[in-house]
Amino acid sequence: xxxxxxxxxxxxxxxxxxxxxxxxxxxxxxxxxxxxxxxxxxxxxxxxxxxxxxxxxxxxxxxxxxxxxxxxxxxxxxxxxxxxxxxxxxxxxxxxxxxxxxxxxxxxxxxxxxxxxxxxxxxxxxxxxxxxxxxxxxxxxxxxxxxxxxxxxxxxxxxxxxxxxxxxxxxxxxxxxxxxxxxxxxxxxxxxxxxxxxxxxxxxxxxxxxxxxxxxxxxxxxxxxxxxxxxxxxxxxxxxxxxxxxxxxxxxxxxxxxxxxxxxxxxxxxxxxxxxxxxxxxxxxxxxxxxxxxxxxxxxxxxxxxxxxxxxxxxxxxxxxxxxxxxxxxxxxxxxxxxxxxxxxxxxxxxxxxxxxxxxxxxxxxxxxxxxxxxxxxxxxxxxxxxxxxxxxxxxxxxxxx
Amino acid sequence: xxxxxxxxxxxxxxxxxxxxxxxxxxxxxxxxxxxxxxxxxxxxxxxxxxxxxxxxxxxxxxxxxxxxxxxxxxxxxxxxxxxxxxxxxxxxxxxxxxxxxxxxxxxxxxxxxxxxxxxxxxxxxxxxxxxxxxxxxxxxxxxxxxxxxxxxxxxxxxxxxxxxxxxxxxxxxxxxxxxxxxxxxxxxxxxxxxxxxxxxxxxxxxxxxxxxxxxxxxxxxxxxxxxxxxxxxxxxxxxxxxxxxxxxxxxxxxxxxxxxxxxxxxxxxxxxxxxxxxxxxxxxxxxxxxxxxxxxxxxxxxxxxxxxxxxxxxxxxxxxxxxxxxxxxxxxxxxxxxxxxxxxxxxxxxxxxxxxxxxxxxxxxxxxxxxxxxxxxxxxxxxxxxxxxxxxxxxxxxxxxx
Numbered sequence: 001x002x003x004x005x006x007x008x009x010x011x012x013x014x015x016x017x018x019x020x021x022x023x024x025x026x027x028x029x030x031x032x033x034x035x036x037x038x039x040x041x042x043x044x045x046x047x048x049x050x051x052x053x054x055x056x057x058x059x060x061x062x063x064x065x066x067x068x069x070x071x072x073x074x075x076x077x078x079x080x081x082x083x084x085x086x087x088x089x090x091x092x093x094x095x096x097x098x099x100x101x102x103x104x105x106x107x108x109x110x111x112x113x114x115x116x117x118x119x120x121x122x123x124x125x126x127x128x129x130x131x132x133x134x135x136x137x138x139x140x141x142x143x144x145x146x147x148x149x150x151x152x153x154x155x156x157x158x159x160x161x162x163x164x165x166x167x168x169x170x171x172x173x174x175x176x177x178x179x180x181x182x183x184x185x186x187x188x189x190x191x192x193x194x195x196x197x198x199x200x201x202x203x204x205x206x207x208x209x210x211x212x213x214x215x216x217x218x219x220x221x222x223x224x225x226x227x228x229x230x231x232x233x234x235x236x237x238x239x240x241x242x243x244x245x246x247x248x249x250x251x252x253x254x255x256x257x258x259x260x261x262x263x264x265x266x267x268x269x270x271x272x273x274x275x276x277x278x279x280x281x282x283x284x285x286x287x288x289x290x291x292x293x294x295x296x297x298x299x300x301x302x303x304x305x306x307x308x309x310x311x312x313x314x315x316x317x318x319x320x321x322x323x324x325x326x327x328x329x330x331x332x333x334x335x336x337x338x339x340x341x342x343x344x345x346x347x348x349x350x351x352x353x354x355x356x357x358x359x360x361x362x363x364x365x366x367x368x369x370x371x372x373x374x375x376x377x378x379x380x381x382x383x384x385x386x387x388x389x390x391x392x393x394x395x396x397x398x399x400x401x402x
Numbered sequence: 403x404x405x406x407x408x409x410x411x412x413x414x415x416x417x418x419x420x421x422x423x424x425x426x427x428x429x430x431x432x433x434x435x436x437x438x439x440x441x442x443x444x445x446x447x448x449x450x451x452x453x454x455x456x457x458x459x460x461x462x463x464x465x466x467x468x469x470x471x472x473x474x475x476x477x478x479x480x481x482x483x484x485x486x487x488x489x490x491x492x493x494x495x496x497x498x499x500x501x502x503x504x505x506x507x508x509x510x511x512x513x514x515x516x517x518x519x520x521x522x523x524x525x526x527x528x529x530x531x532x533x534x535x536x537x538x539x540x541x542x543x544x545x546x547x548x549x550x551x552x553x554x555x556x557x558x559x560x561x562x563x564x565x566x567x568x569x570x571x572x573x574x575x576x577x578x579x580x581x582x583x584x585x586x587x588x589x590x591x592x593x594x595x596x597x598x599x600x601x602x603x604x605x606x607x608x609x610x611x612x613x614x615x616x617x618x619x620x621x622x623x624x625x626x627x628x629x630x631x632x633x634x635x636x637x638x639x640x641x642x643x644x645x646x647x648x649x650x651x652x653x654x655x656x657x658x659x660x661x662x663x664x665x666x667x668x669x670x671x672x673x674x675x676x677x678x679x680x681x682x683x684x685x686x687x688x689x690x691x692x693x694x695x696x697x698x699x700x701x702x703x704x705x706x707x708x709x710x711x712x713x714x715x716x717x718x719x720x721x722x723x724x725x726x727x728x729x730x731x732x733x734x735x736x737x738x739x740x741x742x743x744x745x746x747x748x749x750x751x752x753x754x755x756x757x758x759x760x761x762x763x764x765x766x767x768x769x770x771x772x773x774x775x776x777x778x779x780x781x782x783x784x785x786x787x788x789x790x791x792x793x794x795x796x797x798x799x800x801x802x803x804x
Contacts, residue, residue: 318514346478394792394795
C-alpha cells in the first residue's frame with residue numbers, strides 16, 4: 001500500500017496528447033496551501049513550463065497543485081508557448097477550483113510544436129468530474145513517456161524530538177515521490193520530471209534547501225546518455241497536514257527521508273534507461289576534491305566504450321582507466337586502483353594478476369554492478385549511477401520519429 | 403600511384419602479434435637523418451612507447467625511423483614495459499642497421515599485457531631480409547586494427563619562391579601521411595596512430611610547430627566516441643632529400659600541405675569509424691571565442707541522441723539545440739540558428755516552418771552531412787568531424803574481447 005501524505009489527491013485524464021489511448025494529463029492537488037520548491041534544468045534552452053514555473057516560485061514559494069502533461073513538451077515555442085502554458089493553468093485552475101497562480105506546470109513530449117489548446121479545453125469537463133479519483137500509482141503512470149514502469153518511492157518520518165502537539169499531529173510525516181524518465185533528455189522524448197510531496201510542516205526556505213541538496217545527490221548523480229533536457233523539473237510540495245513540524249533544529253530527518261525517496265527514484269530512472277540492461281554504480285574516492293571525483297565518475301559513466309563493455313559483460317578495466325585518464329581530474333596514474341563488483345583488478349597503475357574473468361563472471365550477469373575507483377590523490381568523493389549502452393538504445397533513438 | 407618522399411623505404415613483417423595471419427609490424431626507414439617531431443595523447447595513462455618516444459624527441463629532434471606494431475599496446479605495463487620497448491628498438495635498430503636511439507616507437511593493441519619479446523626476436527631475420535621491400539600502402543595496411551581500409555593521403559609542394567639551387571633540388575617536395583584508427587580510443591582496440599613523411603628540408607623546431615598546428619586542426623577535431631587512447635601518437639619526419647627548403651619565410655606552403663594530408667586522414671578515420679554510416683561535419687560559428695565554439699561542437703558531436711538520430715536519417719534539430727544548450731558555451735538561445743545539409747531549419751531560437759522532412763530526405767541518405775550552427779554571440783569558430791552511433795558500434799564494442 002502506497003502511503004499518501006495528508007492533504008493530497010490525484011486526478012488523471014486521457015486528453016489525447018499521446019497517440020496511445022491512455023491517461024496523459026495528471027493533476028496533484030492539495031486541499032490547502034503548501035510550501036513549494038522547484039529545481040530546474042540547467043540547459044540554456046528552457047521550455048515554457050520551466051520558465052513559467054520558475055517565475056511563479058520566484059514570486060511566491062507557495063502552491064496548491066502540480067500539473068503534468070506528457071506528449072507536448074512546449075519547448076522552443078517562444079512567447080506564444082508561455083502564453084499557452086498560462087492558458088492551461090487558468091483552465092485547470094477553474095476546473096479544479098484553485099487559483100491559476102497556485103498551479104505549477106511541467107511538460108514532456110516532442111520539442112517544437114505548440115500546445116493543442118483545443119485538446120486541453122475538451123479535457124476540462126472530465127478533469128472536473130474525476131477530481132481526486134486517481135491513485136498515486138495511476139498518477140505516476142500518466143506522466144510516463146518511454147518509461148516501462150511507473151516510478152514511486154516513499155518514506156515515513158517519526159521525529160525523535162517530539163514536535164509541538166498541534167491539532168491533528170499524527171506524530172508521523174510521509175514523504176512520497178514520483179518521477180518519469182528513461183533517458184536524461186529528450187527533446188523528443190524522455191525528460192526527467194519528478195515531484196516530492198509531504199505532509200510535513202516546513203517553511204519554504206528550508207524546504208527549498210532540502211530539495212536542492214537531495215536532487216544534487218540523486219537525480220543529478222545519474223546518467224543515461226549525458227544529455228540534459230529542456231524540460232527537466234522536480235517540484236516539492238509540503239502541506240503540513242500531518243502536524244509534524246521541521247525547522248533548522250530537526251531538519252536532518254526530513255532531509256534524509258527526501259534524499260532516500262529521490263535516490264530510490266533516481267535508481268529507477270537508470271534501471272528503466274532506454275534499452276539499458278545494467279545499473280552501474282560508479283564510486284570515485286581519493287580525488288583531490290569532490291568536483292574532481294565527479295569529473296572522473298562522469299568520464300567513466302559517459303564512456304560509450306565502458307558502457308558497451310559492461311553490456312557485453314566484460315569488466316574491461318583498460319577502458320575504465322583510459323576514461324579516468326582523459327577525465328580532466330588530476331592524479332598520479334601510479335596510485336590508481338579499480339575494483340569491480342568487489343574484486344580489485346587494478347592497483348597502483350597496473351593490472352593485478354588472477355583469473356578475473358572467472359571470478360567476475362557471476363557478478364557481471366547481474367543487473368547491478370559496482371565500480372569503485374580510488375585515485376589516491378585526496379579526500380574527494382562522488383557516486384554516479386549510469387546505464388549501459390545497448391543495441392536497444394540505438395533502436396529506440398534512431399527510430400523515434402518514424 | 404602513391405608518391406613517396408625521397409629517402410624513405412617501408413618494411414612489413416608478420417610477427418604474429420595479431421591472431422590473423424597478416425603483417426602487423428611496420429618499419430619506416432630513411433636513408434639519412436630527419437628532422438623529427440611528435441604529438442602524443444593527453445591521457446594521463448600513457449603507454450610505454452609514448453613515454454619512450456617523447457623522451458627521445460626531448461633529447462634530440464632527429465630520427466631515422468618509425469617503428470609501428472599492431473596487436474600489443476604495451477600500455478599500463480610500468481617500468482618493465484618501458485624496458486621491453488627499449489629492447490625492441492635495439493633489436494630493430496640492429497636488423498635495420500640504424501642506431502636504436504634513431505627509431506621512434508608506436509604501438510596499438512590490447513592494454514595491459516607485456517610485449518612478447520620472443521615473437522619480436524623471431525621476426526628480426528625476416529625484417530632484415532625484407533628491408534625496403536614493402537609499398538607505402540602495405541605499410542598503412544600493416545598498422546591497421548579494426549580499420550576496414552588502409553589510410554593514406556599525400557600532397558606535393560612547388561614553392562612559388564624558388565629555393566636555393568642545392569644539389570639534387572627537384573623543385574618539388576612530397577608530403578605523405580598514413581594513419582590507423584576507427585575508434586578514437588581504445589585500450590583494447592583502435593588507437594589513433596599516424597605519421598607524416600616529407601622530403602622537404604626544414605629545421606626541427608619549425609617542423610614541430612607545423613605538425614602541432616596541423617594535428618590540432620585535423621586529428622584533434624574528429625570524434626568517434628569521445629574517448630582518447632593511452633597510445634595516440636603522430637610522428638613526422640622530414641628528410642630534406644628533395645632539396646626544397648622551408649624556413650619561417652615560406653613555411654606557409656609546407657603547413658598547408660601537411661594540414662591537407664592530416665585533414666584527409668582525419669576524414670578517413672571518421673569515415674571508417676566503428677560501425678559508422680555517416681560523417682557529420684559540425685561547424686559552429688558565432689561563439690564568444692574559438693574555445694566556446696569547440697565546446698558547443700563537441701557537445702553536439704558527442705551526443706548519443708544526435709548521433710543515433712542521424713543514423714536514423716532524422717535531422718532532429720531538437721536534439722541538436724538541446725546539446726548546444728547544455729554544452730557550457732555562453733549564448734542567447736533566441737539568437738541561435740541551425741542549418742542541416744544547407745537547409746536552415748531553426749532561426750532565432752525557434753523552428754522554421756516548412757516540409758523539412760521532404761526537403762532533407764535526399765541529403766540525409768548521403769554519407770556526408772553538414773550541420774552548421776550560428777550562436778550569434780561573437781566570432782568564435784570550430785569545425786568537428788563526428789561519426790554516427792549505430793547498432794554495429796555496439797556489436798563491435800560489446801563483443802570485442804570474446
